[in-house]
Amino acid sequence: MRISFRSRLLLLFISLAGGVLLVTLLAVSVATEKQAQLTVERELQVSERVLAELIRVRGEQLLQAAQVLADDFGFREAVASGDRATQVSAMVNHGDRIGTDLMALYGVDGEVLASTHDLSVSTDVSELRGLRQVDEDLFQLVTVPVRAPDTIAYATLGFRLDDALAQSLQELTNADLSFYDAQHSLIFASSLPAAAQQGLIAAAEQGQLQSWLTAEQMAGHIASLSTVDLLISTSREDVTQPFQVLRTQYLGFGLATLLVALVFAIATARYFNQPLARLTAAAEALRRGNYQIPLDLQRRDEFGQLGETFNTMRDAIAEREQRIVYQLEHDLLTGLPNRTSLQKHLHGLLADRRQGMILVLNIVRFRALNDRLGQRFGDQILCLVANRLRDLYRDQAHVTRLAGDEFVVVAEQSQLSDSQLRERLMALVETPWRVKEATYRLEFRAGTVRFPEFGDDVDVLLRRAQLAAQLAGTNKGLVEDYQQGSDEEYLRRLQILQALPEAISARHLQLHYQPKLDCRSGTVVGVEALIRWHHPQLGIIRPDEFIPLAEQSGDILRVTEWVCEAALDQQQYWLEQGHALQMAINLSALDLQNEALVSHLTQQLHQRRLSPQRLTLEVTESAVMADLEQAQLRLAQLRESGIQIALDDYGTGYASLAQLKYLPVDELKLDQSFIRRLQHEESDRVIVQSTLSLARQLNLKTVAEGVEEEPAWQLLQQMGCDTLQGYYFCRPLAPAKLEQWLQQTAPAFQGKEL
Incomplete structure (x- = not known):
């Protein structure tokens, strides 16, 4: 299947634009994907730092509140005097004031003096700080000494970490926080939905937390906080949404660019294809032999120059073809029509059922004359005979040089009668021939055949006229007419040659x-x-x-x-x-x-x-x-x-x-x-x-x-x-x-x- 230049040009433009767009889109996709990954990691890291900072600040606030309680004079007096009722009252009042969820007072020896929760202290009381699991809750604890002036007791305050706290932290960090104990299948606090929390604890129990995160289209960091684990997670879709929008926008921009490129390609292809199409049409016309219509591109670029060159070539080909056609149908020596022209002329006459006569004329002993006096002399004689025949018959007959010293005259009966044809032949014979300064006498032998009486085929008519000329040579006469049946001997010779x-x-x-x-x-x-x-x-x-x-x-x-x-x-x-x-x-x-x-x-x-x-x-x-x-x-x-x-x-x-x-x-x-x-x-x-x-x-x-x-x-x-x-x-x-x-x-x- 042949593809036109216009189609190939369009395909080239679209391929280039599409290729550039595709490569750019791939590059943008890879870059945005990588950037989205970095953004997720960065956001998790920031959330982790923010969370750490929030817990630290909250711990300081809690520590200050516990220090205020420990520095309270009435509270110290109650601790020093062992007034338990006063101790509890002071701690409750202070806890209500600062919103603590856990309060405890320990003696120097670790004895529980007062407590809202059973902390089951097995270590130094002064070490009760940070995140601690109490029963099935998670608390952030601080412990301060109560001095009067020496340390007489330790006061412990704690805030519970629950879903509400996790949700408030998620709003600050822009990441979901989940405090859990995988060993005991407990989630203390989480900003995740309930269904997600169940999936989290199930994945944590099986040790497939990362797989669960991937399946849930989330990214997360896991931190171990003493007795609990912390999961900081975020939705990948939420993080990469801006990049998806960017890719979508770029894809739209690329498609728009491709459309513009297509329009540009169509315009460019038309710009280049129009002169090429006209050149192609002109070349096709030239192939069919039509040399009449010039090519006018009216352009000042290379196409215009090509059009001018094409016109020059067309004129040269037309001139050369005319010369070739002339040479094809004419004898180069004498300028008379040749065998091809004769056959074409006779075919036309026979097709129209015209009546006339064919005369074949030979120069007697021309070969000997040519050998004795030279080929140049023989050519001069042939040219003289051709010119004389042309002058004698003019437009009334078709004069042809068949080959060698053989000439043919074809005359229609309506233009030249048989007697007139013979009279002019006698004038040809009787006139002397002058070459340079010398005069020569030439002898001729001629044979005639009438058409279509004695044949409607060109080769048959010529053969019969030649047979009549041979008979004239045998009889030493000037001209003989073809008689019916005289070519039987010739046909017999052909049969003998074939057999x-x-x-x-x-x-x-x-x-x-x-x-x-x-x-x-x-x-x-x-x-x-x-x-x-x-x-x-x-x-x-x-x-x-x-x-x-x-x-x-x-x-x-x-x-x-x-x-x-x-x-x-x-x-x-x-x-x-x-x-x-x-x-x-x-x-x-x-x-x-x-x-x-x-x-x-x-x-x-x-x-x-x-x-x-x-x-x-x-x-x-x-x-x-x-x-x-x-x-x-x-x-x-x-x-x-x-x-x-x-x-x-x-x-x-x-x-x-x-x-x-x-x-x-x-x-x-x-x-x-x-x-x-x-x-x-x-x-x-x-x-x-x-x-x-x-x-x-x-x-x-x-x-x-x-x-x-x-x-x-x-x-x-x-x-x-x-x-x-x-x-x-x-x-x-x-x-x-x-x-x-x-x-x-x-x-x-x-x-x-x-």
């Missing part, structure tokens, strides 16, 4: 063999392997039909490899059957370029234990002249390995006598065009006679092919030819039928008198 690789792999090809006879004795001395192909759908495919196609597609190397292996297998078999026949195999021009040819042939001969001298490779003059230097090198390598070389179809190619002198060949094969009418044409006899004489002088063997009559055999024998082959003796036959011919027919030619 040939499978035929090689599946070994659907066959070899037939034509015998070669000694011209003098009529003895069969060898055979020539001739390839045959019978296709289930295409029927019999002649070698002169599929071999050129194999050379064009590059499959000829595989064909030759198969032919060599199959022919050598057959030669080995015949040799084992007692037929020592020379095997002749034909090579193409591409075979002579194959660096692996020599090693492959020598390896195949070695595997079958065949002598290289019994293998003859036949090459045509045209194959040799395709690359004379490379052919000489490859033929020399073959001869060095012991293989015989024959120059086939001699007299029809381009080999001169000077080149023949340096070609590494062993025999010449006279073309059958000179042999078939040898007995009728004097010129043929002269050519054959001179060729045979030349071969003898060069120590070359000679083979005459195409012998179809006995008189031709007789003439060739008289002229000194070495070997013959032709239909007069035998047509090319399959291996089994050739073996039958060798046994039944071949003996008839041996020793035949001519």
